[in-house]
Amino acid sequence: MDTLPLVLTVGLLALAGFFAGKHKARLASTQVRSHSRPHYHGYLVALWTLIPALLVVMVWSFASESVITRLVVAELPARIQQMPASEKSLFTNEFKNLANEIDVKKHIPTEAIKSSDSTAVAYQAAQRYIQLTRLSQQLKAAVTLSLAALLIWFTLHRVQPQLKARNSVETIIKGLMIVSASIAILTTVGIVFSVLFEALAFFRHVPPGEFLFGTHWSPQTAIRADQVGGSGSFGAIPLLTGTLLISAIALVVAVPLGLFSAIYLAEYASPGIRTVAKPVMEVLAGIPTVVYGFFAALTVAPFIRETAESFGISASSESALAAGLVMGIMIIPFVSSLSDDVISAVPAILRDGSYALGATKSETIRKVVIPAALPGIVGGVLLAASRAIGETMIVVMAAGLAAKLTLNPLDSVTTITTQIVTLLTGDQAFDSPKTLAAFALGLGLFVVTLTLNILSLHVVRKYREQYE
């Protein structure tokens, strides 16, 4: 039995268990008042069937392939057993491929088996492999279904009016939620550690001091020993300044525009305008960044260059300014939406208090509403900043790839994220410094955005304390 029909069968068994449990509980509770209502008994039977059976299916499916491979390899002739590890794994792959082929074609070339060369051995191994796999499938189905049946019988047996089925279901559901949360957390931890270890591998090639404080970035290294190529220099400072320059330009655009539109929407706009304008502004955040990218590259960047040249200033056709401006437009919703929410959340009674002291509307906004909402606004700005720092596509298209150490917004610069993309695309050995540098950059980026996120969380929490 294949895995999918097996899982469906287990599901059906659990469903049957649910109705059986419910029915039995209902019958049992006609005389005595039951602790839990019948459907909780049903859920308990179903969950007790479903979860262990599915766990068995999962573990078996993950483990079976390596167990079977090991079994087959153990039966191979001695001359193959004595081969070096790399050749042995090559042979293992060969018979596995053959097994797949045979499985698909449903045809076993018998004449090949009769010959006595290594192909014949491989065919024999493949056959053995297929045989064992089928056996494992059958065993898996048998074990799972009998386990499920046993569990249904056992849990149905336990259905009694005094059984605290409701509490047990509660506990099981709590457990499922803990498992879900753990998966999310463990994935994050796993990603962080994999990035960390690869970055440490990079620092074996390049000293951390050179990476952190070096001012020259040129990651081209020779792929082969006899190739003429750059020796590679990995100073991250130009990337960091590029990132910060573009993010700063983006924030200079986004913070005033976002904040003022938030104030307008929250304080001045009529409800009609607000219901239209707010979603429209939030659409800005939904436009794919690649669309912003070609807008920046094809419209904004040439416009900036022409304008600069008309003033007699030389400008690169790919400039930090173009990328920053467009990115600023993109992150407006992050500032405006969050600020709008916190400004609207400032209690009306504070505004009334200010009006009652003879303040005008703009005085009230400047002196009471904005200070009261400031922590939330700062949170929004920090969120927008981490979005800007992580942005890749607009920079690739509009700001170029040249790692220049410059603060001139009309020059072309590059950012950490853009360099990660270029480092990991193209042919390169995985353990070369060039590839590993991407992980070191990723780690750096992670540290920066994590710091910003922690900062904004902290600020937002402080704001909440003030009003609750």
Added chain:
Amino acid sequence: MTTEALPNTDPSAESAALQQARENNRAALDVTVDKTVGQPFVENPKISTRHVHVFYGDKPAIKDISLDIGRNQVLAMIGPSGCGKSTFLRCLNRMNDTIPTCRVEGDFRLDGEDIYAPGQDPVLLRSRVGMVFQKPNPFPKSIYDNVAYGVRLHGLAKNRAELDEIVEKSLRRAGLFDEVKDDLHKPGTGLSGGQQQRLCIARTIAIDPEVILMDEPTSALDPIATALIEELMIELSENYTIAIVTHSMQQAARVSNRTAYFHMGKLVEVNDTDRIFTTPQHPLTENYITGRFG
């Protein structure tokens, strides 16, 4: 479910007390108020209002009220919830202007000057007619900055020393200075409810208004804090004209010179406080102050 299953649907099964209560409430709704009884007008009033109508959208909230508030007097406004007393109070410093659906009609005069005249600036009016709200609403700033807020806004202090003096004087008059003198730069939101309300009163008197409106200023406070605020009101009435909305008839009796009884958007009866509470003329007033409804 059948009607038999409902308990006490039979009127004869009702208790005598419940029947009496029903009757009183019905009577309260049936009595029509054509004309305000008592004495709505006084000699040389601080504020005078004539034929006031207020609407929220199309719904009338106040119907044809005419009332004077005497100079350096405390006027208490009492009445059941939704009777329009808070709405009327908010007309007096044009706070209703901030509610888009609210429409105010009638003649309002402060020292004989029409406060709804086209050239009138509501912002300036509010610096002359201060207001204290039901829920204490200190700004999330320091105690000092809370009191200094209006003073700075209107440029009432020439320098820091003068500002310090105004802040201290206002806090003293609100009876709060001794409690907070060491914490002037701590946030006003950290004070207790009663202290916060006295801070709001200090903030209001710091800009030296002529009239102070109070909208149920003690309804969120405990009895001790309430007693302090009531003392303060009596003290303040020496220099200020005060209008207070309250749900507590004892409070009205304790602090006010005159009391006005509102009912369903109308002004039923106005008179000197002792007369209202001893010999009410209108049956509605009598029912309300004797606690038969409301």
